């Protein structure tokens with residue numbers, strides 16, 4: 001069994017392995033190529049009774065586990081949205097897991113609560129979030145959105161559902177665009193809203209919500225005696241990074257007194273660049289805002305920044321005070337367990353603090369601008385190549401494009417793109433995913449890896465073209 005001496009020895013070895021991994025991750029097959037069940041088959045059916053040598057455990061990690069890992073930190077990972085890490089973030093996580101403090105309330109680790117407050121406050125002016133708002137760290141955007149919609153639910157009925165259940169309340173209605181993330185559907189289900197009460201408002205050519213359609217939906221619901229409760233605006237949808245017009249939607253929400261939640265899970269990081277503050281013009285009309293430093297801000301999962309205009313509404317929704325959690329400091333400090341669903345909380349502010357200090361805001365901005373410039377480069381390549389077309393105007397560092405051919409019809413083009421992605425991903429040199437845009441199958445390429453350089457984009461673009469040639473040869 002590991003003791004302090006052997007822990008020290010093994011930890012040093014692991015750190016060397018970690019540095020080697022980071023150095024060589026670009027050479028590993030990005031998407032794990034294993035067949036379903038193949039990892040399970042290598043693991044014994046019963047847990048060991050006796051202690052096993054850690055050296056053996058670590059060898060099994062390398063032999064059995066690693067081949068079943070998709071390398072999210074590879075600079076050739078362009079799928080979904082990234083789940084970035086970085087050197088300072090990893091070091092922060094090492095310390096967090098060593099102290100393993102439960103940071104549920106201020107008393108259980110004052111530094112965790114106060115660092116969280118400070119780091120959340122740092123980001124507000126940089127991102128254009130109103131000074132008077134309050135921020136905390138949640139595990140995921142899904143949880144933060146659930147917290148927002150629960151608060152909206154309670155505020156609209158004067159906390160009646162929390163007290164009595166759903167017996168005497170009006171039917172509540174929630175709104176988002178047809179493009180918004182599935183976490184909204186999930187939140188409405190969990191909070192007891194009923195999925196039929198989530199109204200999917202039509203979006204325009206750019207896939208952004210149409211404010212006049214939202215207003216029509218709200219007015220129709222009021223006419224039917226229902227209660228418009230919350231609207232979720234997407235600043236950067238998951239498919240294409242479409243940006244809902246916050247200012248106009250904000251005016252509708254103010255007019256009808258509806259909670260306005262802003263989901264900027266991925267694109268929110270770009271607000272660290274002053275030139276992108278236009279994305280949240282009208283934020284002062286919103287009630288809550290979420291973005292994920294664990295996506296594009298170089299901070300390990302999990303780390304979600306959640307901001308709310310009226311902290312009291314949030315606390316009134318979640319606060320519960322059993323005897324064993326009563327403290328003398330209550331009311332003078334932030335007890336973050338009242339700010340969301342779980343009681344227990346990891347010390348997540350530490351890694352974010354490390355990242356911000358190690359990069360500096362200027363260093364973060366530099367990288368974000370580089371990433372955005374890669375998308376411009378790729379767009380130019382796509383546009384100057386007869387085999388490809390841009391499917392929707394790129395936003396930030398996401399380019400949606402597809403293979404096209406005059407000899408193929410729409411259905412054939414879709415299936416060709418599907419095969420193209422499969423071919424690229426099975427080669428292991430890059431990992432891309434797809435979306436559907438106005439019915440067309442489109443390849444999504446996100447350029448957001450922490451240590452990404454233009455050379456990686458160039459070589460992925462070559463991989464894509466080579467795969468096209470192989471597929472075209474097969475067709476002949």
Ligand SMILES: *Cc1c(COP(=O)(O)O)cnc(C)c1O
Pocket residue numbers: 081139140141142143181183234236237238263264265266292304
């Ligand atoms: C990724 C994403 C989410 C969900 O984020 P989690 O932190 O994994 O819950 C929600 N909304 C949008 C727009 C996203 O891109």
